[in-house]
Amino acid sequence: MNAHTSSLMQFVLYSTDELAAGDGTGFWSNDVGWVEYRFATRFTLNSVPSCTLPVADARDAKWMVWQDARAPVDSLFK
Helix, strand or coil, rough: CCCCHHHHHHEEEEEEEHHHCCCCCCCEECCCEEEEEEHHCCECCHHHHHCCCCCCCCCCCEECCCCCCCCHHHHHHH
């Protein structure tokens, strides 16, 4: 990832089902699979079309803007 890439142009893969079932591990890491938000792989806009969605039990994996993806995590702990 380029250090000059705007955070608004960074994306993460998110699964509502994995988040609920995995104690906050609803975000995808290319290194280890489903992880907490802070460990998620961030993708650039250019890399999104070439990525294959990971397997989620509910088949609900989707792209989210990196900064917006924090909201589902925060709502779990309110």
